[in-house]
Amino acid sequence: MSILGPLLLGTFLFCVGIYGVIARRNAVLVLMSVELMLNAVNVNLVAFQDILFPQDAALSGQVFALFIITVAAAEVGVGLAIVLNMFRNRASVNVDDADLMRW
Amino acid sequence: MQWMEIAWLVPILPIISFVLIVAFGKRLPWKGAELGLLSVGAGLIISIGIAFHTFTNSPVHALEKSFDWAPLGDGFILELGMLVDGLTSMMFLLVTLVSLMVHAYSREYMHGEDRFTYFFAMLSLFTASMLILVIANNTLQAVVGWELVGLCSFLLIGFYWHEKPNQDAANKAFLTTKFADIGLIVGVIVLSKAMFATGTATPFNILELNAAASHGDLDMGLVVLGTLMIFLGAVGKSGQFPLHVWLPDAMAGPTPVSALIHAATMVTAGVFFVARLYPVYAQNATVMAVIAIVGTITLFFAGFLALVQDDIKKILAYSTVSQLGYMMAALGVGGYTAGIFHLFTHGFFKALLFLGSGSMIHAVHSNNISDMGGLRKYMPYTFATFVIGSLALAGFPLTAGFFSKDEILVSAQLWQGEGFVTGPIVFWLGLLASGVTTFYMARAIFIAFFGEYTPHAHHHGEQDHEAHADEPSPKVPHESGAWMVVPLVILAVFSLGIGFIGSPFWSKDSNFEQWTATEILEETTYPFIAGEAHGDDEGNAEEEGEHGAALGSSGVVAAPAAVAAAEGSDGHGSGAVLHGPPKFHPDVAGYALVVFLLSVGAAWRIYGRGKPEKDPTMHMGGFTTALQNKYWFDHIGYHYIVKPVRDRLSPAAYWSNQEVLDRIVKGAGGVTKRIAESTYTTLDQKVIDGGVNGAAFSAAWWSNRLKRIQTGNVQRYAGAIVAATIVLVLVFALSN
Numbered sequence: 001m002s003i004l005g006p007l008l009l010g011t012f013l014f015c016v017g018i019y020g021v022i023a024r025r026n027a028v029l030v031l032m033s034v035e036l037m038l039n040a041v042n043v044n045l046v047a048f049q050d051i052l053f054p055q056d057a058a059l060s061g062q063v064f065a066l067f068i069i070t071v072a073a074a075e076v077g078v079g080l081a082i083v084l085n086m087f088r089n090r091a092s093v094n095v096d097d098a099d100l101m102r103w
Numbered sequence: 104m105q106w107m108e109i110a111w112l113v114p115i116l117p118i119i120s121f122v123l124i125v126a127f128g129k130r131l132p133w134k135g136a137e138l139g140l141l142s143v144g145a146g147l148i149i150s151i152g153i154a155f156h157t158f159t160n161s162p163v164h165a166l167e168k169s170f171d172w173a174p175l176g177d178g179f180i181l182e183l184g185m186l187v188d189g190l191t192s193m194m195f196l197l198v199t200l201v202s203l204m205v206h207a208y209s210r211e212y213m214h215g216e217d218r219f220t221y222f223f224a225m226l227s228l229f230t231a232s233m234l235i236l237v238i239a240n241n242t243l244q245a246v247v248g249w250e251l252v253g254l255c256s257f258l259l260i261g262f263y264w265h266e267k268p269n270q271d272a273a274n275k276a277f278l279t280t281k282f283a284d285i286g287l288i289v290g291v292i293v294l295s296k297a298m299f300a301t302g303t304a305t306p307f308n309i310l311e312l313n314a315a316a317s318h319g320d321l322d323m324g325l326v327v328l329g330t331l332m333i334f335l336g337a338v339g340k341s342g343q344f345p346l347h348v349w350l351p352d353a354m355a356g357p358t359p360v361s362a363l364i365h366a367a368t369m370v371t372a373g374v375f376f377v378a379r380l381y382p383v384y385a386q387n388a389t390v391m392a393v394i395a396i397v398g399t400i401t402l403f404f405a406g407f408l409a410l411v412q413d414d415i416k417k418i419l420a421y422s423t424v425s426q427l428g429y430m431m432a433a434l435g436v437g438g439y440t441a442g443i444f445h446l447f448t449h450g451f452f453k454a455l456l457f458l459g460s461g462s463m464i465h466a467v468h469s470n471n472i473s474d475m476g477g478l479r480k481y482m483p484y485t486f487a488t489f490v491i492g493s494l495a496l497a498g499f500p501l502t503a504g505f506f507s508k509d510e511i512l513v514s515a516q517l518w519q520g521e522g523f524v525t526g527p528i529v530f531w532l533g534l535l536a537s538g539v540t541t542f543y544m545a546r547a548i549f550i551a552f553f554g555e556y557t558p559h560a561h562h563h564g565e566q567d568h569e570a571h572a573d574e575p576s577p578k579v580p581h582e583s584g585a586w587m588v589v590p591l592v593i594l595a596v597f598s599l600g601i602g603f604i605g606s607p608f609w610s611k612d613s614n615f616e617q618w619t620a621t622e623i624l625e626e627t628t629y630p631f632i633a634g635e636a637h638g639d640d641e642g643n644a645e646e647e648g649e650h651g652a653a654l655g656s657s658g659v660v661a662a663p664a665a666v667a668a669a670e671g672s673d674g675h676g677s678g679a680v681l682h683g684p685p686k687f688h689p690d691v692a693g694y695a696l697v698v699f700l701l702s703v704g705a706a707w708r709i710y711g712r713g714k715p716e717k718d719p720t721m722h723m724g725g726f727t728t729a730l731q732n733k734y735w736f737d738h739i740g741y742h743y744i745v746k747p748v749r750d751r752l753s754p755a756a757y758w759s760n761q762e763v764l765d766r767i768v769k770g771a772g773g774v775t776k777r778i779a780e781s782t783y784t785t786l787d788q789k790v791i792d793g794g795v796n797g798a799a800f801s802a803a804w805w806s807n808r809l810k811r812i813q814t815g816n817v818q819r820y821a822g823a824i825v826a827a828t829i830v831l832v833l834v835f836a837l838s839n
Contacts, residue, residue: 102816
């Protein structure tokens with residue numbers, strides 16, 4: 001099996017994630033885009049492990065992907081908490097409104 | 104040896120006592136006097152220890168200890184240290200003993216004085232200064248002590264500063280000696296220049312200087328200049344002609360101070376310093392001749408001045424000048440031992456005489472002998488001790504002054520034996536002046552102590568300031584108390600007996616001559632005397648004896664010849680500086696005795712019945728006028744030195760200061776101010792401040808624009824990160 005397919009999938013997912021982070025206004029959607037980017041990386045890791053280093057008994061690529069999923073879950077937890085607080089304070093989840101940390 | 108090791112304590116103790124008296128003196132029961140007595144007394148004990156050691160082991164090996172005071176680099180070191188040998192020891196004994204006597208005496212004499220504590224502080228400092236000079240192992244340290252002595256004398260002469268004449272006397276003493284001190288400093292520097300040529304690190308060291316001089320290592324021109332310049336300093340300090348004028352005026356100070364100045368701490372400094380550097384002085388016949396001539400003029404002319412004085416202290420002052428002349432003349436005719444022996448004995452009897460005169464002044468409240476008379480009955484101790492002091496001063500046989508003065512005359516004879524014309528001059532003028540000395544002392548004693556006491560109109564003299572002045576003047580004088588009499592008696596004992604250590608009666612192995620002989624001096628010879636020590640002593644001595652005989656014209660000449668031969672055969676070369684142990688010189692003693700008896704006889708004839716109606720010394724025509732005007736020295740000094748300086752030089756200096764120096768200073772100030780102003784307006788205000796402000800303004804301007812990048816919009820930041828990543832990826836990709 002060629003590695004090209006998974007890499008193209010990863011690239012596509014990553015680009016969609018970047019687009020979502022930069023272009024969407026809704027903070028929840030931004031968080032979801034970040035998840036997309038992380039999963040693009042996971043696809044890459046699993047693909048490299050499975051195709052390029054199948055004989056690695058430790059399966060480090062897959063294990064690493066698992067860790068990333070865990071960290072992503074934690075990150076979403078924190079991120080959603082922030083979003084919730086923001087909504088409670090200003091009745092909005094628009095990231096453009098959260099611009100107090102400027103000059 | 105231990106006594107010599109702690110010699111440094113002797114000057115340190117009075118310094119400590121000076122500080123303590125200044126700090127706490129007024130709170131002490133004796134108002135500071137006890138500190139002075141204690142410190143000088145301890146110094147005296149140490150001095151006696153040192154003197155005993157150096158005398159019994161004489162000639163002792165000089166002990167020198169010093170530390171580097173200021174290492175100036177390039178192998179040039181200024182030292183601070185001590186040099187203890189017989190000469191130091193002799194001066195220690197003299198200074199501490201006389202100082203202790205003066206301290207004890209002053210406790211009664213100055214009692215009730217307003218500035219009693221100050222007086223004792225100054226006495227301590229005065230003593231310390233002299234001891235610093237005496238102990239110095241290098242000429243620079245000696246200069247320090249020398250100047251301190253000058254300062255203390257100024258302060259003490261001006262002790263009664265609230266009266267103008269006393270201020271003037273203090274100023275006169277200070278300025279006169281200060282003028283001479285210029286010579287001292289120049290001389291010290293010139294000699295150090297000569298020492299630099301030998302490559303030493305310590306060019307001011309006295310031992311090295313003496314050794315180098317006696318080995319002939321120094322440039323003769325520098326030696327002559329240096330020694331003459333130092334001699335100028337000694338002329339001022341030791342009251343030699345023509346700078347003696349300050350000494351009689353210095354009588355304005357309290358009498359104990361006069362005793363200290365005249366006996367131990369001030370005027371002896373010059374003679375001591377010349378003696379200290381004697382191996383250097385011995386290098387050149389001209390220098391020796393100058394010293395001898397100046398000394399002779401001083402000893403001869405100063406004595407006559409005492410004849411017409413009525414003030415007892417002035418009489419003693421002129422006699423001091425005259426005796427200092429003897430010392431200098433002795434040094435000038437090769438009588439090193441004679442000169443300092445006379446310094447030593449003179450210290451005791453002159454201190455005695457001054458303290459005795461103070462006792463008389465204390466009793467009658469007047470300085471004038473014409474106001475005294477008949478004091479013999481009222482003041483037996485003062486009378487006896489004063490007579491003893493006068494006998495010693497006049498050189499009565501077997502008193503201290505007899506041996507030292509005879510030694511000087513003998514030295515002059517020996518010098519004549521070497522063929523120097525200064526020898527007979529010193530001998531005959533010295534003999535004549537000793538007659539004058541005897542006469543004026545006899546005159547003072549006969550007038551003051553004999554005859555009848557006549558109460559006098561109260562004179563406004565020095566005593567007005569003293570404690571007893573406010574008491575009603577007593578009807579008859581009375582003897583002074585124990586604090587004043589005991590020092591007189593002690594000094595009288597010394598005046599009678601101390602001469603024996605330098606006399607032929609004493610042991611030949613350890614006598615005064617051996618005591619004060621230094622190692623370098625023993626091997627020093629006069630380079631200008633032909634024959635030297637290396638030659639055939641006997642032959643030379645005889646030759647020179649014949650030479651002396653050819654010079655002379657009377658019976659005396661036989662004596663120098665015999666003397667020279669005797670000295671020569673004693674193992675000393677004719678060129679040697681030291682003469683060897685003293686011998687009997689019946690001829691010299693005979694002359695001295697005849698002169699003494701003639702003078703006393705003349706004085707008895709004139710003054711034996713108290714003060715005559717017409718004092719013949721006041722009726723000698725022009726001579727009296729000359730004497731009363733002090734040979735017009737003060738007149739000449741006033742009209743040709745003080746007045747031109749005051750009326751011409753000072754205004755000129757003032758004018759040049761105001762018109763020239765001040766203009767220059769003012770101009771320089773104006774220019775500086777203008778430069779400063781333009782610097783302020785252009786450089787500081789425009790360039791520097793502009794730069795600083797510009798930097799600040801540009802920073803503000805840029806930050807105002809740059810801050811807009813920070814929008815606070817997270818998505819813009821993310822976009823920027825992506826864009827930057829893409830750029831970096833492209834860069835890496837393309838660069839490969």
